[in-house]
Amino acid sequence: MAWNRVAVVGAALIKFGELFEQSYEQMASGAFQAALGAVDKGMDRSQIEAAFVATQRGTLWGQEGIGGNTIPSAIGISGVACTRIENACPSGSDAFRVGAMAVASGVYDVVLVIGVEKMRDKSTEEGLLSRAAAGHPIYTRGETAPVLFAPFATRHMHEFGTTREMLASVAVKNHYNGARDPYAHFRNEITIDDVLASPPVCTPLHLLDCCPQTDGAAATLLVNAERAHEFTDDPVYVAGFGVATDHPYLHEKSSFTGLFATTLAAERAYKMAGIEPAQIDCAEVHDCFTITEILDIEDLGFVEKGKGGIASLDGETSLTGRIPINTSGGLLAKGHPIGATGVAQITECWWQLRGAAEERQVAIRNGYALQHNVGGRGSGVSVVNILTTNR
């Protein structure tokens, strides 16, 4: 039986993009207001008892003193219990999990989970590439974000015959979906040739194999399942979740054809939800790079190990495929404002399960959607949340 002690009664995001004209606080407020407005029977901000904020960078991105108290003041709920959650790329999904546990504990009945990230207040060089000089002076020197995933691509191609075209098909699909998502950073459709011809970033990944740097915010409202009816007649429940860690250095990985943290987190989530992977109707997974989505769909149990590339090229993960993946456009097209990403993925799952995904709506047969992130030093942490309409 699924956990189902917590219900999601509101979820929203602001349009993602290079939002130079919006401050961190303004983005947060936009997402918060939209989430409140998305509650079917309405919710007043005074009903919120606690907040969990997911922001991965904060002070390093030109924001002074981002902490648990920045957001409540900015969005009009100063005084509320608030904690900033940071767990690398899964910050948003982990804030959601922590928020859900806070509600399930019985201490708080109504909780806000909000993810906010300002990545474009710094240049690409200073904000993103500076990572190359962080960490260990020898063992991680030169390790920009693509270096965490590109060696998996090299190995996956070597062991399973995965090709650059298969990687490219992931980007093509996600851009197709993003073109149908009004909140996406990139809404242009692209072709496989576009991806192959884009400039090399970190062999074998090229520019269009990589997600952009994006500003954005997303928010969800969680309530005790017993009180969900006060806010909506169509609640979506948290069926289960899982978190797992792995060693932080690439030279410590036991395999370069799968992400162990994802596999373990997924196992825990499926067990808590009491379901098998085949029961998932659609999933928002971590596609920071095309190869990552290929690894994810194998690690999450949707596709046999090694077949992720073929499955993508064959359309199994498209809007009309066997297992629709990243209907929102994913990180590749929708964008990846780190702290907001997980919460935005939850929002997409919420819309899909409630039949509100418009042009991107997929067939919901079983009433389950999965949300996944993986990241951190050496891709060493993963969070999986499973939502359901079944109770």
Add this chain to the structure above:
Amino acid sequence: MGTPVRILSVGAAAPDLRLPVSQITAGWGRPGGRGRVALCGADEDALTLAAEAGTRAIAAAGLDAAAIDGLWWGTSTPPFADGPSHAVLAATLGLGGHSGGALLSGSAHSGMEALLAAADAVAGGAALVAVVVVSDSLLAGLGTTFEHRAGAGAAAVVLGTEGGAASLGARVTRSAPLLDRYRGAGDTATRDLYDARLFREEIFLPLLLEVSHHLAPFDVTHWSLPDPDGRLGAVLTKTLDAPAAVSASVYGALGDTGAAAALLGAVPAFDAAGTVALVAYGGGRSTGVCITVDGPIPGAAGFAATIANGRDVTYTDALRSRGQLVPAGEQIPMGVPPESAMFVRGAEEMLELLGARCVECGVVNTPPSIHPACIGCGADKFEQVSLARRGTVHTFVINQTMPAPFVAPLPIAVIDLEDGARVMLQVIGRGDGLAIGSDVELVLRRYAYERAVPVYGFKARPLSTDIGSAEE
């Protein structure tokens, strides 16, 4: 004379890059230019060259580094004007914290000073086994005549009291307080000769001829002679009525290797019996010494291949490598400064490539200081090991998008080492031909240079592809 001083082995190293002289002349808008000089890449310097030559000599002697009593290093381009140059080299050679010896610097004559100081230490009983390393990476002032000659290279010998295949013999030294090629205390590059004819007639030839003539009676079969401008070496040889200097081939391959020149120039003659006269010059001093070679010195074979490998680059590449063409704007600083506690904790493990082998399950954890618990089984008892220096590529990437001070393309590989350990390190070169399964060896390189501190660590060098074959 005290105890005889025997040469047990020799090692040599040359940098990765070669700069055709025609590139230099074209850089200044002139035609012509013959030959090429060796050039240190952005991650090489006199210390990395010294480390490679020293490691090879120690291995050729079949010795454990712990058996070596001291390191004598001669270079005119140490990484610090005042700093732990010797301590860093001693650590990376595995000499441990007890090693004696000295850093001799101040001119191109320093190489010979290091050789003789070590020999005297052995002869006098202060050291049973000594390693001598001579290295330089000369930086000539832009547009000076020395740009066509300034090169880089290193040689090393292990000295002992018995065994070996050669011995040091007669020596002679002369000194005159006159200017040759020089670099002032605050200068980064060598200044030009004021008057080339004056230098040749009144400074160089008189001193060198006197020293060389004193060695001539010792049945010299091979000469290693200084040749700072590409002509003086031949003049000396002719005046001595000697066969072509064996050092000419080394100058031809590498250019002027400064403090390394005398010893490096003699190595081609170390593979057969004979008497080699080494003559060094620099800083107004010249010293000559005879080496009697009984038979091939271990480590001498393969020398020609060592100095032949090198990738041709353009003048602009050279300016960037030498730090003379630097992008304006901010560079990304290191996350943790090289003067910090992290580097105190990590110095030994980075310079000696240490790992911690779990006593329970055998997994090697690298680096030790951040692994209090084994990644394999969680146990906390380890044996410190120096990792193997050979392995194969398990997977890799080539990073094409890098901010200053990084240089793209930057290959990075996960490497399975021969001893079962695994590491992830940068790979030397551009990644051409790099593949899963490529054989690599690990060598010391300079990973960063920040706040005037060079940060050294190991990089992988592909063995299966010949990096130097194709002209770019």
